[in-house]
Amino acid sequence: MPTHWLLAIILVLAAAGYAAARARALATAGGSMRRMHSLPRAYGMTALIWTAVPALLILGAWILIQPVVLEARVAGSIPEAAASSEGQRSLIMADVRRIATGLQLAVQGGGLGWDEALALTADGGSLRTRLADLGIAVGEEPGPAALDAAQVWVQIERVGHLAMTGVVLAATAAGFALSLIRARADVNARASVERGILVLLMGTALVAILTTVGIVMSMVFETVDFFSRYSWTEFFFSTDWNPRFQGGSDLGMLPLLWGTLYISLIALIVAVPIGLFAAIYLSEYAGPKVRAVAKPLIEVLAGIPTIVYGLFALITVGPFMRDVFAQPMGLGNSSASVMTAGLVMGIMLIPFVSSLSDDIITAVPQALRDASYGLGSTQSETVRQVVLPAALPGIVGAILLAASRAIGETMIVVLGAGAAARMSVNPFEAMTTVTVKIVSQLTGDTDFNSPETLVAFALGLTLFVITLALNVLALYIVRRYREQYE
Amino acid sequence: MSDASAPRSTGASGSLMVLDARTKKRHAAERRFRYYGMGAVGLGVLLLVMLLVSILSNGLGAFRQTVFELEITLTQAQITEAEEALLKTSVYRGIIEENMREALDAAGVGDEVETARAMELLGGDAGSTLRQWAVSQRVTPVPQPDEGVTRTFDFLADGRIDGYFKGRVTMETAELDSRVSPEELQLADTLREAGVLRIELNPGFLTMPDASENQPEAAGLGVAIVGSLYMMLIVLCLALPIGVCASIYLEEFAPKNWFTDLIEVNISNLAAVPSIVYGILGLAIFINFMGLPLSAPIVGGLVLTLMTLPTIIISTRAALKSVPPSIRSAALGVGASNMQTVFHHVLPLAAPGILTGTIIGLAQALGETAPLLLIGMVAFVQDYPDAPPEGLFDPASALPVQVYNWTQRADPAFFERASGAIIVLLVFLAIMNVTAVLLRRRFERRW
Numbered sequence: 001m002p003t004h005w006l007l008a009i010i011l012v013l014a015a016a017g018y019a020a021a022r023a024r025a026l027a028t029a030g031g032s033m034r035r036m037h038s039l040p041r042a043y044g045m046t047a048l049i050w051t052a053v054p055a056l057l058i059l060g061a062w063i064l065i066q067p068v069v070l071e072a073r074v075a076g077s078i079p080e081a082a083a084s085s086e087g088q089r090s091l092i093m094a095d096v097r098r099i100a101t102g103l104q105l106a107v108q109g110g111g112l113g114w115d116e117a118l119a120l121t122a123d124g125g126s127l128r129t130r131l132a133d134l135g136i137a138v139g140e141e142p143g144p145a146a147l148d149a150a151q152v153w154v155q156i157e158r159v160g161h162l163a164m165t166g167v168v169l170a171a172t173a174a175g176f177a178l179s180l181i182r183a184r185a186d187v188n189a190r191a192s193v194e195r196g197i198l199v200l201l202m203g204t205a206l207v208a209i210l211t212t213v214g215i216v217m218s219m220v221f222e223t224v225d226f227f228s229r230y231s232w233t234e235f236f237f238s239t240d241w242n243p244r245f246q247g248g249s250d251l252g253m254l255p256l257l258w259g260t261l262y263i264s265l266i267a268l269i270v271a272v273p274i275g276l277f278a279a280i281y282l283s284e285y286a287g288p289k290v291r292a293v294a295k296p297l298i299e300v301l302a303g304i305p306t307i308v309y310g311l312f313a314l315i316t317v318g319p320f321m322r323d324v325f326a327q328p329m330g331l332g333n334s335s336a337s338v339m340t341a342g343l344v345m346g347i348m349l350i351p352f353v354s355s356l357s358d359d360i361i362t363a364v365p366q367a368l369r370d371a372s373y374g375l376g377s378t379q380s381e382t383v384r385q386v387v388l389p390a391a392l393p394g395i396v397g398a399i400l401l402a403a404s405r406a407i408g409e410t411m412i413v414v415l416g417a418g419a420a421a422r423m424s425v426n427p428f429e430a431m432t433t434v435t436v437k438i439v440s441q442l443t444g445d446t447d448f449n450s451p452e453t454l455v456a457f458a459l460g461l462t463l464f465v466i467t468l469a470l471n472v473l474a475l476y477i478v479r480r481y482r483e484q485y486e
Numbered sequence: 487m488s489d490a491s492a493p494r495s496t497g498a499s500g501s502l503m504v505l506d507a508r509t510k511k512r513h514a515a516e517r518r519f520r521y522y523g524m525g526a527v528g529l530g531v532l533l534l535v536m537l538l539v540s541i542l543s544n545g546l547g548a549f550r551q552t553v554f555e556l557e558i559t560l561t562q563a564q565i566t567e568a569e570e571a572l573l574k575t576s577v578y579r580g581i582i583e584e585n586m587r588e589a590l591d592a593a594g595v596g597d598e599v600e601t602a603r604a605m606e607l608l609g610g611d612a613g614s615t616l617r618q619w620a621v622s623q624r625v626t627p628v629p630q631p632d633e634g635v636t637r638t639f640d641f642l643a644d645g646r647i648d649g650y651f652k653g654r655v656t657m658e659t660a661e662l663d664s665r666v667s668p669e670e671l672q673l674a675d676t677l678r679e680a681g682v683l684r685i686e687l688n689p690g691f692l693t694m695p696d697a698s699e700n701q702p703e704a705a706g707l708g709v710a711i712v713g714s715l716y717m718m719l720i721v722l723c724l725a726l727p728i729g730v731c732a733s734i735y736l737e738e739f740a741p742k743n744w745f746t747d748l749i750e751v752n753i754s755n756l757a758a759v760p761s762i763v764y765g766i767l768g769l770a771i772f773i774n775f776m777g778l779p780l781s782a783p784i785v786g787g788l789v790l791t792l793m794t795l796p797t798i799i800i801s802t803r804a805a806l807k808s809v810p811p812s813i814r815s816a817a818l819g820v821g822a823s824n825m826q827t828v829f830h831h832v833l834p835l836a837a838p839g840i841l842t843g844t845i846i847g848l849a850q851a852l853g854e855t856a857p858l859l860l861i862g863m864v865a866f867v868q869d870y871p872d873a874p875p876e877g878l879f880d881p882a883s884a885l886p887v888q889v890y891n892w893t894q895r896a897d898p899a900f901f902e903r904a905s906g907a908i909i910v911l912l913v914f915l916a917i918m919n920v921t922a923v924l925l926r927r928r929f930e931r932r933w
Contacts, residue, residue: 067777194825201735204728208753208799211792215763218770274526281523290527298530301537303919305853307886308541308908314893315901316540347533354530378512380519401758408760410856411886415893435762435856442769442860460766464759471758 021047029185222457241421259431270346275353313416336418360394548906551688575613702899713882720787729798765857780862801843838929
């Protein structure tokens with residue numbers, strides 16, 4: 001039975017459960033709502049939840065877990081003799097997958113019975129042409145090992161699917177029956193429905209935790225794998241980045257980190273003064289009319305996707321910087337450069353700095369300003385000597401958040417900074433960053449057995465740790481600051 | 487008496503009407519400070535304008551395209567002959583050539599222009615464009631008499647010719663270019679004066695799929711728009727319910743303990759995780775572990791869902807928090823349970839805020855590029871995905887990724903396409919954000 005039929009059955013039974021439980025509860029109360037403990041729909045909802053939710057959970061878990069078990073069992077069934085190396089094994093597994101899907105399709109199409117599919121043997125002529133007759137395209141003549149494994153695959157998947165159908169239907173039926181028995185007028189149905197819903201709500205809140213766990217797990221496993229193939233001291237402390245797909249690469253992170261920090265620094269040098277002054281002007285000086293126009297305009301910058309900034313760097317800022325500064329000054333002739341990426345990233349960060357600082361400056365109590373004015377200071381003196389020192393922790397927090405943004409930014413540097421790993425102080429030279437190298441090592445053909453691919457996960461983990469540390473620190477500072485004036 | 491004549495401590499002149507030097511200095515500093523602020527705001531707005539002008543001036547060209555307007559007459563015999571040939575599109579090209587000769591004669595330039603050379607200005611996909619139509623017109627068996635069918639086509643001109651009329655290609659660059667010569671450009675001028683070549687609006691940019699490296703004129707956004715649409719659909723269907731349920735739990739029911747704190751810290755940190763990290767998650771979990779296909783909208787949708795979830799949760803919680811406690815007390819007072827209070831009273835009042843937050847989250851997801859690069863959405867996809875749900879597993883592209891894709895091609899004509907795609911993306915984003923603002927204006931309640 002295909003999975004969507006199973007889904008349909010569950011949903012239909014759940015709907016039926018709703019109606020039946022509601023009717024039964026009403027009947028036990030003699031048709032009068034006043035003699036029922038809860039509203040009739042609460043009885044219906046209980047039945048609906050108990051019929052659908054456990055069955056759906058089992059179905060989802062089964063679909064997730066079965067492929068993993070299947071893969072392990074089939075891979076284990078390939079004899080050592082047929083697959084001597086890791087590479088050979090993965091090639092055979094690819095063939096196995098193709099044959100298995102082909103066999104299933106042939107059976108579904110009616111060209112082959114289950115028994116025939118399982119009885120196919122490698123001897124007796126070319127298996128490939130026979131498979132082709134059945135509509136299964138296989139690259140090379142598959143070995144007997146692949147065919148055997150494919151038959152194991154088909155068999156397990158068939159049995160697994162049958163078992164899944166059985167278990168899920170049983171769970172649905174059990175839920176249906178149990179909730180019908182419980183649908184009596186004296187049962188506190190409202191409480192049980194609400195408990196059920198609460199558990200569901202709690203489950204959704206767990207998605208956030210699961211995401212974090214997923215992020216960390218996905219990177220940690222591959223990073224450990226990477227460090228088993230490549231020395232970690234080389235990775236963290238070597239100044240050479242030179243991946244070669246034949247092996248023997250230098251994968252030192254320092255040049256990438258240098259590029260990342262250099263670009264982020266330029267971005268912050270652009271964004272912090274502009275953002276901060278804009279925030280001061282908008283919160284302390286501007287009248288309501290100017291504020292109503294200028295603030296949303298600056299915030300539009302924050303809503304523009306980073307790919308747009310990247311393209312701006314690539315086709316406008318890059319050539320401009322090269323023709324006006326770099327070439328006349330003899331500092332380089334590449335349009336992709338640290339300066340280009342830094343400037344454009346700075347523009348991106350302006351609204352980030354300004355809106356965060358705006359909030360923080362507005363939160364400084366008016367009493368502080370009034371006291372300062374009362375002593376005869378001008379507005380700018382008040383801002384510089386009273387408001388800013390009071391808001392300083394918050395502003396530092398905002399700058400740290402902006403820095404974490406800059407370090408994790410990808411598209412601007414992919415299009416604006418270049419791909420050459422280099423440690424130089426000349427800002428008009430092309431350099432590269434951690435994020436650019438994650439993209440370049442993980443796009444295209446990726447082989448999860450080579451350190452050149454796996455290094456991307458180690459880079460990702462490093463990036464994650466750096467940005468996480470910056471964020472935690474910034475949030476801590478901002479929170480401390482907020483408490484100060486509350 | 488003696489107190490009054492105590493000497494002043496400052497060196498002021500004594501009159502309030504005359505500003506002393508120090509006051510003047512302080513006032514000048516005040517003015518300067520104010521100008522710095524104005525300058526910063528002005529610079530911010532100026533940069534925004536520069537960004538938009540740069541994109542618009544580069545990209546508007548993509549919406550107009552140089553076309554050959556040709557009337558094509560096809561007989562059923564011609565279609566049959568072409569369909570039986572080995573190189574079908576080249577036979578159709580031959581048919582176009584015949585019609586081109588007539589068009590040149592009709593325009594009065596038949597004597598001075600060789601048809602074969604005019605054909606060189608035609609884009610590479612003209613043959614297949616004609617074939618698509620021809621196949622749909624085919625009637626079997628061939629009727630007698632075979633009258634033939636006629637239609638006026640706008641065949642795309644070669645990308646270089648198009649670039650010439652848009653100022654991207656000049657006589658000087660054509661000298662150095664192996665794909666176009668100054669003579670061809672002169673010929674294009676002649677044809678344009680004769681009215682055979684025209685610059686027309688280019689709806690194909692929004693509907694055609696991507697095209698190969700050598701045919702920038704035929705590259706369109708069709709598949710990318712469909713892919714982005716599918717992903718937004720997935721994000722909406724997953725992130726909205728999950729986000730709202732999680733926020734309700736955290737805001738209304740969660741007890742104050744270490745576990746709830748953990749979830750809250752988690753959410754605020756997830757909101758600041760670099761987007762590329764979500765791409766690594768998608769690659770490792772959805773593709774490697776769960777075996778979902780590369781380049782599929784379903785994977786993109788799932789990754790973007792996880793990415794927008796924190797945004798939606800944060801704004802939903804703010805919306806729930808802004809509903810005053812008196813509403814809850816009133817509902818509880820007349821006997822509603824906690825759950826009824828939330829679902830019957832608090833949630834409807836918070837709905838506009840939740841919707842606004844969701845739209846902004848979706849807009850963020852629509853423009854996100856980096857995670858999609860890692861899950862294989864950069865692949866060259868020319869076929870439209872099927873209708874959902876099966877189509878969610880077909881390879882597709884996405885708007886921002888298509889932009890990136892086009893910037894990686896050698897032909898500068900693709901830069902114009904990339905900027906054009908950005909304009910489309912920005913229009914979508916503007917519509918979403920304006921909707922959000924209008925919703926907020928219309929339904930926002932101050933308590």
